[in-house]
Amino acid sequence: MRIAVIPARGGSKRIPRKNIRDFEGKPIIGWSIDAARKAGCFDRVLVSTDDEEIADIARGCGAEVPFMRPAELSDDFTGTIAVMGHAAAACALGPDDLLCAIYATAPFLRPSDLRAGLRALEETGSEYAFSVTTFPFPIQRAVRCTAAGRLEMFDPEQAETRSQDLEESWHDAAQFYWGRARAWSAGTPLFSDAAAPVPLPRHRVQDMDTQEDWDRAVLMFRALVDRAGDA
Numbered sequence: 001m002r003i004a005v006i007p008a009r010g011g012s013k014r015i016p017r018k019n020i021r022d023f024e025g026k027p028i029i030g031w032s033i034d035a036a037r038k039a040g041c042f043d044r045v046l047v048s049t050d051d052e053e054i055a056d057i058a059r060g061c062g063a064e065v066p067f068m069r070p071a072e073l074s075d076d077f078t079g080t081i082a083v084m085g086h087a088a089a090a091c092a093l094g095p096d097d098l099l100c101a102i103y104a105t106a107p108f109l110r111p112s113d114l115r116a117g118l119r120a121l122e123e124t125g126s127e128y129a130f131s132v133t134t135f136p137f138p139i140q141r142a143v144r145c146t147a148a149g150r151l152e153m154f155d156p157e158q159a160e161t162r163s164q165d166l167e168e169s170w171h172d173a174a175q176f177y178w179g180r181a182r183a184w185s186a187g188t189p190l191f192s193d194a195a196a197p198v199p200l201p202r203h204r205v206q207d208m209d210t211q212e213d214w215d216r217a218v219l220m221f222r223a224l225v226d227r228a229g230d231a
Helices: 028-039 052-060 080-090 111-124 181-186 211-230
Strands: 002-007 044-048 098-102 128-134 143-145 151-153 170-180 195-199
Touching (some): 044 080, 080 181, 098 111, 111 170
């Protein structure tokens, strides 16, 4: 069994109701549901929510909402692993069944990305496989602003190292996370050698935590649509 699970709680703070806010013509969760349905690799596409309005909109976009998420798994501190473990139990999955967490705010996600994630999981035998992308600047050259209003390097030893000589670094792209039911249920950490990377290009990755993030995502989305139209 392969199940897509889209976590979408109702209590987002920095962008209120962001999981169902309109993004370029549809509730943003609709883009994630569409990608999952078009990927052709899922037996079911579910939304895990504590919110009746989100549940209704998700059903209207073509997803199932077979259970409501309990309040204790819907606060600001509940992580993806706990939500997915709950979904695995609610669906009575076996240890070898597969669940893919797909974030509700991932309008750049493509069906081919999800298929690539499944291949990575199966070919590597990992417990997880999830989307990552590169940092645009070497993290070894990062600086901090001090209380005195000055700058200092996090790693002063790298001050004279050429950027091309520094190791490339990656970060979570916050779009999807394939995993085996046994890993989700056991609480196996995502950020570990239990996971395989699924690289995505930076121009299709954007956090959606602040209004500035949202505005940037709209501009990126429109640019991608324009480029596709010119192709």
